[in-house]
Amino acid sequence: MNHDASTRPDAAAGQTPIVDAPSLDAPSLEAPILEAVNVTKSFTQDGTPTQALKGVSLAVAPGEFVSIVGRSGSGKSTFLSVLSTLLKPDSGELTYNGLDLARASEADIDGLRHGDFAVIFQFHYLLPYLTALENTLLPFMRGLRPVSGAQRRRGLECLERVGLADKGHRLPGQLSGGEQQRVAIARALVKDARILFADEPTGSLDSATGATVMELLGQIHKDGMSVVMVTHNEQYAGLSDRVVRMADGLMV
Amino acid sequence: MNILTIALRNARKKWVRTLLLLLVFTLGVVSIVSLNFVSRVVGEGLEKKLVSFGANILVSPKTEKLTVSYGGFALGDMLFDVTYLDEADTLERIDRIELRKNISVIAPKLVVMDRVQGMAVAIVGVRFAQEKQLKGYWDVAQGAIPGEEPAARKMTDGMHDAPAAAPVPAQNTAQNPTSIPAPIPAAASPTGLAQAPMAPLGQPLDTYRGNGVLVGSSAAAKLNLKLGDTLPLGKAHMVVTGILAPTGSEDDNVLLADLTFVQQAVGHPGKANFVEVAALCSGCPIDDIVTQIGAALVNVEIRTLRNIVEQRMYSVQFVKKLILSVSLVILLTGCSMVGISMLSAVNERKKEIGILRSLGFSRKSVFAIFCAEAASIGLLAGLIGYVAGYGVSFRILAVLDMAEGATLSFEPLHLAATALVLALLTSLASLVPAWKAAAIEPSEALVTL
Numbered sequence: 001m002n003h004d005a006s007t008r009p010d011a012a013a014g015q016t017p018i019v020d021a022p023s024l025d026a027p028s029l030e031a032p033i034l035e036a037v038n039v040t041k042s043f044t045q046d047g048t049p050t051q052a053l054k055g056v057s058l059a060v061a062p063g064e065f066v067s068i069v070g071r072s073g074s075g076k077s078t079f080l081s082v083l084s085t086l087l088k089p090d091s092g093e094l095t096y097n098g099l100d101l102a103r104a105s106e107a108d109i110d111g112l113r114h115g116d117f118a119v120i121f122q123f124h125y126l127l128p129y130l131t132a133l134e135n136t137l138l139p140f141m142r143g144l145r146p147v148s149g150a151q152r153r154r155g156l157e158c159l160e161r162v163g164l165a166d167k168g169h170r171l172p173g174q175l176s177g178g179e180q181q182r183v184a185i186a187r188a189l190v191k192d193a194r195i196l197f198a199d200e201p202t203g204s205l206d207s208a209t210g211a212t213v214m215e216l217l218g219q220i221h222k223d224g225m226s227v228v229m230v231t232h233n234e235q236y237a238g239l240s241d242r243v244v245r246m247a248d249g250l251m252v
Numbered sequence: 253m254n255i256l257t258i259a260l261r262n263a264r265k266k267w268v269r270t271l272l273l274l275l276v277f278t279l280g281v282v283s284i285v286s287l288n289f290v291s292r293v294v295g296e297g298l299e300k301k302l303v304s305f306g307a308n309i310l311v312s313p314k315t316e317k318l319t320v321s322y323g324g325f326a327l328g329d330m331l332f333d334v335t336y337l338d339e340a341d342t343l344e345r346i347d348r349i350e351l352r353k354n355i356s357v358i359a360p361k362l363v364v365m366d367r368v369q370g371m372a373v374a375i376v377g378v379r380f381a382q383e384k385q386l387k388g389y390w391d392v393a394q395g396a397i398p399g400e401e402p403a404a405r406k407m408t409d410g411m412h413d414a415p416a417a418a419p420v421p422a423q424n425t426a427q428n429p430t431s432i433p434a435p436i437p438a439a440a441s442p443t444g445l446a447q448a449p450m451a452p453l454g455q456p457l458d459t460y461r462g463n464g465v466l467v468g469s470s471a472a473a474k475l476n477l478k479l480g481d482t483l484p485l486g487k488a489h490m491v492v493t494g495i496l497a498p499t500g501s502e503d504d505n506v507l508l509a510d511l512t513f514v515q516q517a518v519g520h521p522g523k524a525n526f527v528e529v530a531a532l533c534s535g536c537p538i539d540d541i542v543t544q545i546g547a548a549l550v551n552v553e554i555r556t557l558r559n560i561v562e563q564r565m566y567s568v569q570f571v572k573k574l575i576l577s578v579s580l581v582i583l584l585t586g587c588s589m590v591g592i593s594m595l596s597a598v599n600e601r602k603k604e605i606g607i608l609r610s611l612g613f614s615r616k617s618v619f620a621i622f623c624a625e626a627a628s629i630g631l632l633a634g635l636i637g638y639v640a641g642y643g644v645s646f647r648i649l650a651v652l653d654m655a656e657g658a659t660l661s662f663e664p665l666h667l668a669a670t671a672l673v674l675a676l677l678t679s680l681a682s683l684v685p686a687w688k689a690a691a692i693e694p695s696e697a698l699v700t701l
């Protein structure tokens with residue numbers, strides 16, 4: 001799909017958080033920032049092929065919070081991985097901000113992952129030998145240029161935002177599951193991503209901790225970030241602008 | 253904090269592994285570095301020795317000699333014919349060869365055997381100026397080299413005259429240490445040597461006289477010779493003007509006198525037994541020099557000490573090669589250890605790699621992280637190893653008794669080069685694992701089923 005320069009959504013998304021959010025299940029009227037059309041993906045394991053995605057489409061509007069729900073094995077994680085560029089689809093189109101991701105160079109993709117896209121997982125992936133603050137600052141450690149004072153302050157701010165101001169020096173092993181997940185969220189915040197992809201972010205947390213994480217995601221969304229979340233939890237799904245359902249590799 | 257932080261933190265967390273690898277590489281570096289230092293010092297020492305070896309080309313007249321030994325005892329050379337070189341002619345001819353510039357010293361010699369205090373002793377006629385050049389290691393313990401002023405002493409002339417000793421027949425049996433010289437007439441002093449009157453205090457000996465003799469340390473001890481002693485030689489007598497400190501060479505056992513004096517005394521004016529030629533320097537065309545001397549002179553035999561030199565050099569080279577190969581084996585072992593441990597680390601760290609890739613770290617960055625980790629081990633091993641190797645060299649040289657006079661210079665440039673080479677080596681060893689790490693797709697690392 002093509003965007004013409006005047007209708008590019010990026011300008012709007014940055015400054016205006018969605019004030020009047022679209023009602024549940026109603027597709028966004030705005031031009032999508034991210035769009036997947038007819039995506040398929042199959043895996044072959046032990047010689048037997050599995051069609052994980054059988055032609056899935058989704059358009060995410062700037063600033064929109066979309067939940068993907070469905071039974072285990074329905075292809076939610078696979079789809080989220082395709083959306084976040086971590087997995088290449090077999091076929092179908094994927095467009096971000098007018099950029100055809102199927103044809104984008106590796107450098108462009110790296111750039112997206114570094115800047116606009118942020119991913120958090122069920123098992124809050126942190127590097128075990130870096131402190132919470134260092135994990136938060138990881139996006140700034142891509143090259144030889146040292147993390148600047150300003151970046152460091154921003155990291156501390158983000159840690160504070162997720163309620164871990166006093167635990168920045170701790171290693172992941174010294175943090176609870178919820179805290180680790182919040183560090184992962186701080187890492188997404190620090191780079192000022194446009195879209196946050198979350199794969200069952202509360203899946204491994206107890207309900208109280210899960211609630212605080214969901215609260216954080218809600219705030220982030222309110223500040224203008226698009227969120228695409230995979231969840232089992234219908235209640236949490238209800239917090240989003242729109243819920244899409246998957247079953248057996250298809251949208252339903 | 254930057255990308256290297258990631259590599260270094262991981263190395264720190266896996267400190268046992270890191271330490272082990274560090275140890276292996278440091279060991280390799282220490283052995284190579286100290287080997288280098290020590291072999292350089294030994295080589296330099298050898299070169300110095302070779303130079304102080306003096307002559308390395310020996311020119312002597314062709315003789316019909318038969319060396320006889322029986323039951324392990326050398327019975328000496330059976331001489332059928334003693335031939336002499338004409339000193340002036342020989343020197344002139346050698347002087348005219350094309351490669352003259354490669355020759356530093358030409359030293360003619362006439363050796364005569366005599367019996368002093370009933371002991372056979374060789375008296376060697378030399379040109380002291382040339383001989384001194386040839387024997388840089390000479391150290392005069394007492395007195396002075398004939399014709400020279402003793403150190404820190406004022407010279408006065410003609411303060412003594414040796415009493416006339418009964419003339420002793422010349423012993424012309426040169427080159428024949430075991431030949432029995434004619435007995436010294438009993439009329440001579442019972443010890444075979446006459447005592448010169450003691451020099452009055454403060455009145456040094458006359459070393460300018462042609463009949464001065466320089467006595468080797470062992471000869472002086474065995475014959476109980478002191479400065480000012482006179483010895484008969486042929487129709488003349490000699491005066492001890494100097495005693496050499498031990499040299500560890502044949503000079504310890506002989507008496508050295510001026511060639512002209514010896515020639516006159518034994519009645520062979522202008523003759524020499526052999527000529528020593530010093531052309532010992534690394535890279536001298538010894539073969540060519542020998543060929544040219546051979547062409548310039550007839551009826552001479554030319555021998556070189558090159559073989560000995562080469563053999564010594566060869567054994568040094570051999571030890572060097574041996575240790576070098578051991579060191580290389582150590583380093584190779586270290587490299588494969590790095591490679592293997594990195595390879596398993598790549599599998600362990602799949603998730604980390606996935607996180608980094610999901611955060612926009614390029615394949616190159618991931619590659620760099622793994623290489624940097626290996627390189628940091630190499631770098632550190634290089635630094636520690638060089639410094640330790642430097643220290644170890646001194647210990648080794650001390651054990652070898654070569655510490656003093658050794659010129660080991662700590663060169664920062666070499667330190668840097670060693671560290672860099674090691675860093676490169678370990679990086680190379682981790683090339684395959686790093687490449688594998690870079691090839692990991694974020695999805696295979698992160699997506700949980």
Ligand SMILES: Nc1ncnc2c1ncn2[C@@H]1O[C@H](COP(=O)(O)OP(=O)(O)O)[C@@H](O)[C@H]1O
Nearest residue numbers: 043045050052071072073074075076077078701
């Ligand atoms: N890497 C993989 N290799 C093989 N099969 C996979 C892989 N990832 C997912 N699948 C299969 O694809 C289907 C969808 O999986 P997934 O997207 O994880 O579902 P969900 O997240 O909804 O539980 C499953 O049948 C799963 O077994």
Ligand SMILES: [Mg+2]
Nearest residue numbers: 076077700701
């Ligand atoms: Mg899943």
